[in-house]
Amino acid sequence: MTATTADVLTPATVPRHRRQSLRWAVEDTVTVAWRNLVKMKRMPQLVVFATIQPIMFVLLFRFVFGGAISTPGVPYIDYLMPGIFAQTIAFGSLQTGVGLAEDLRAGLIERFRALPMARSAVLAGRTIADLVRNVFVVLLMCVVGFAVGWRIHTNVFGLIAGIGVLLAFSFSLTWVFALVGLTTGDPETAQAASFPVLAPLVFASSAFVPLDTMPGWLQAFAEHQPVSITVDAVRALTAGGPTAGKVVASLLWSVGIVAVFAPLAIRRYRRAA
DSSP, X not given: OHHHHHHHHSGGGHHHHHHHHHHHHHHHHHHHHHHHHHHHHXXXXXXXXXXXXXXXXXXXXXXXXXXXXXXXXXXHHHHHHHHHHHHHHHHHTHHXXXXXXXXXXXXXXXXXXXXXXXXXXXXXXXXXXXXXXXXXXXXXXXXXXXXXTOOOSSOHHHHHXXXXXXHHHHHHHHHHHHHHHHHHOSHHHHHHHHHHHHHHHHHSSTTTSOXXXXXXXXXXXXXXXXXXXXXXXXXXXHHOSOOHHHHHHHHHHHXXXXXXXXXXXXXXXXXXX
């Protein structure tokens, strides 16, 4: 027994145990992510209804408001679609918080905590599953956009890079609302608490109208907040214009949001049940 304990505590065995812990954490995360994806597969109406709203916004802004909004130098549909993408993933990220709140209320989080699994796996698995869902939703919105006249003025690599920027931002937002869901512990409350955060970010941004149409005090906020920066990056990648600075700024926002909210969400998870 003494020899075994000594072997475990030797410096040479520490990296091995760390590798094993990392492998177990990855396996647990994949298992939880698969569980959430299977749940989505069994309830396809969740994805269907999640896409109806952005499709309605595309049609509304394209054919009703489009003629009244001036975007010099670029067709309005090409200006609009990056904003619709950002709106779709932003409001879709609410489902992370709502889903975790449902699991918490149902006692599932308590059962997960009783299992010998990585503490971060439940949250990481949920956010990864929602990232996969967003891949499907963004691709579907691309099809809708092309159907109503959206065109790429750069190249296919710009489109792929734009989708990557969007998905990175969506992943960061899921951690924000994971914290909201775990804090509220109730699906209805989580949704109600999330909307006042998202609405100003989405609608007080460059998503739907140029910033110079806004009052000066609002422009200062809208220009520097993460939704505008992400929309501008995707717009540059798909419609043309300077891209490097905008893409880097968007990715820095995404990394910063994860760096702040992922540890907070994991800490809250440990105390949730």
